[in-house]
Amino acid sequence: MTATDTAHAVDPERGTLAKAADENFPVAPFFLPRAWRTDLMAVYGFARLVDDIGDGDLAPGGADARLLGVPEDRADDRLLMLDAFEADLRRVFDGSDGSDGSDGPPRHPLLRRLVPTVRRRALTPEPFLGLIAANRQDQLVARYETYDDLLAYCELSANPVGRLVLAVTGTSTPERIRRSDEICTALQIVEHLQDVAEDLGRDRIYLPAEDMKRFHVQESDLAAPTANASVRALIAYEAGRARDLLNEGAPLVGSVHGRLRLLLAGFVAGGRAALRAIAAADHDVLPGPPKSGKVHLLREAGVVLRGEG
Numbered sequence: 001m002t003a004t005d006t007a008h009a010v011d012p013e014r015g016t017l018a019k020a021a022d023e024n025f026p027v028a029p030f031f032l033p034r035a036w037r038t039d040l041m042a043v044y045g046f047a048r049l050v051d052d053i054g055d056g057d058l059a060p061g062g063a064d065a066r067l068l069g070v071p072e073d074r075a076d077d078r079l080l081m082l083d084a085f086e087a088d089l090r091r092v093f094d095g096s097d098g099s100d101g102s103d104g105p106p107r108h109p110l111l112r113r114l115v116p117t118v119r120r121r122a123l124t125p126e127p128f129l130g131l132i133a134a135n136r137q138d139q140l141v142a143r144y145e146t147y148d149d150l151l152a153y154c155e156l157s158a159n160p161v162g163r164l165v166l167a168v169t170g171t172s173t174p175e176r177i178r179r180s181d182e183i184c185t186a187l188q189i190v191e192h193l194q195d196v197a198e199d200l201g202r203d204r205i206y207l208p209a210e211d212m213k214r215f216h217v218q219e220s221d222l223a224a225p226t227a228n229a230s231v232r233a234l235i236a237y238e239a240g241r242a243r244d245l246l247n248e249g250a251p252l253v254g255s256v257h258g259r260l261r262l263l264l265a266g267f268v269a270g271g272r273a274a275l276r277a278i279a280a281a282d283h284d285v286l287p288g289p290p291k292s293g294k295v296h297l298l299r300e301a302g303v304v305l306r307g308e309g
Contacts, residue, residue, distance in 0.1 A: 012063045013109040016048050017041060029266070031259050035120075039168045042117040045110040046089075047131055047161060053081045054135025055202070067108045078139050086132050092118055093125050121168050127160030138204065147208045147241070151185060158188035162267075169260050176256075182249030183267060189242040190274045193235055194289035196222055207234060227284040235283040239275050246271050253304055261305070269300035276300075 027044045028037040049064070051057075056078060058064050065075035068084035075081065091106040092114050106112045117123065134157035144150045162180035166172040192199065192206035199206060200222050212218075215234040222231065246268055253264045273292035281290040 012049075012059070012067065013045065013113065015059055016052065016110060017045055029263065031262060033259065036169060039117040039121060040165065042110075042114045043161075043164050043168065046114055046128060049108075049110050050082070050085060050131050050135050053078060053085060054138050064108070069107065079136065082132055082136055082139075086129070089125065089128055089132070095119075117168070121170070123164065123167055127164050127167075130156045130160040142204050143209055144206060145209045147211065150189075150206060150208055153206075154185040154188045155181070158184040165263075169256075171256055171260060176252055179249045179252035179255070182245045183252060183264075183271070186242045186245035186249065187267065187271045189238060189245070190271050190278075193238055193242070193278060193285055194274065196235075196285050197288065207238060211237065222286065224286060227286045231286070232283040235278065235285055239278055239283065242271070243275055246275075250304060254307055262301075265301050265304040266297075268304045269297055272300045272304075273297045 028040040030037075032040070053064070056076070058075070058081075062072045062075045065072055065081065065084075068081065068088055070077075070081055070084050085108070087103075088106045088108050088111050091103050092111050094103070095115075096104055106115065134153065137153060137156065141153075144153065159181040162184040163172070163177055166176055166180055189206075196205075196207070200219075205212075205219065205222065207217075207222075211234060215230050215237065217230045217234050221228055224231075227235065250268050253261055253268060256264060273296045274290075276296060277290035277292040278285060
C-alpha cells in the first residue's frame with residue numbers, strides 16, 4: 001500500500017487530493033488567486049474521485065463505499081458506486097440541510113467541499129454529470145469504432161473539465177467554450193496515446209478500430225513490449241490529430257488575461273510537450289508513457305504565450 005493509499009484509507013478526501021501532485025498538468029498552480037485555487041481543487045477532487053471509482057482505483061478499506069452508503073461487499077460494483085456518487089452529487093445541488101425530511105447535505109467529504117464552490121460560482125450539474133457518464137461508459141464500452149465515436153466520449157470525459165475552469169474563473173463565452181473543448185479533447189487523446197499499454201491492461205482501447213485496420217494494427221500488437229512499425233505509424237497519425245486540435249484551441253489563451261492566461265498556456269504547452277516526447281520516442285508508447293522535462297514544458301509555454309506556432 002502506498003503512502004497515498006494509507007492516507008486515503010484513513011481520510012478519503014486527503015488521499016484523493018494528494019494525487020494532484022502526480023497529474024500531467026497543474027491542477028491549481030501557486031500563481032493563481034487563492035479563491036480560484038480553492039474552487040479548482042474542489043472541482044479536481046470530484047473529477048479525481050469519479051475517475052478512481054470508474055477505474056477501480058479506490059484505496060483499500062472501503063471508506064468511500066461506506067460514505068456513499070454502498071454495502072462493503074458491493075464496493076467493487078463500479079456501476080453501483082457511480083450511481084451512489086451521482087445521488088450524492090444531487091445533494092450538492094439540492095442545497096438541503098435535511099431539516100425538511102430530504103436527504104440532507106452530501107455524505108462524501110469531497111462533495112461537501114464542492115458545495116460552497118457550486119454556490120460561489122453558480123455552477124450547473126451538467127459538467128459533473130458528464131464526467132460520471134464518461135465513467136459509466138468505461139464500464140460498458142471498451143472499444144471505439146470511429147474517431148467520431150472517440151470524440152463523443154471525450155465530450156463527456158474531458159471537455160467538462162475545461163468548461164468548469166472557465167466557469168470557476170468567470171470567463172465563459174461560447175467561443176471560449178469551443179476552443180476549450182478542442183484543447184481538452186486533444187489532451188484526452190494525448191493521455192490515451194501515453195497510456196495505450198495501461199489501458200489495454202484494463203481491457204480498454206481508445207485507438208479507433210477503423211484506424212487500427214487502416215494501419216494494419218492488431219490488438220495483439222498493442223500487447224507487445226515495444227511497438228512495431230505499424231503501431232508507430234498509427235500513434236503518429238493520432239498524435240497529429242491531437243496536435244491539430246491543440247493548435248485550433250490555442251487562441252483561447254490569447255483571449256484571456258493575467259494569471260488565467262498562464263494557466264491555460266500551461267495546459268496547451270503540456271499537451272505539446274507530451275506530443276514532442278512521444279515523437280522523440282519514435283512513437284513507441286508501449287514500454288510506458290514518454291515523459292517531457294520541465295525545460296521543454298517551459299519552452300512550449302513561452303511559444304504559446306507569444307502566440308507562435
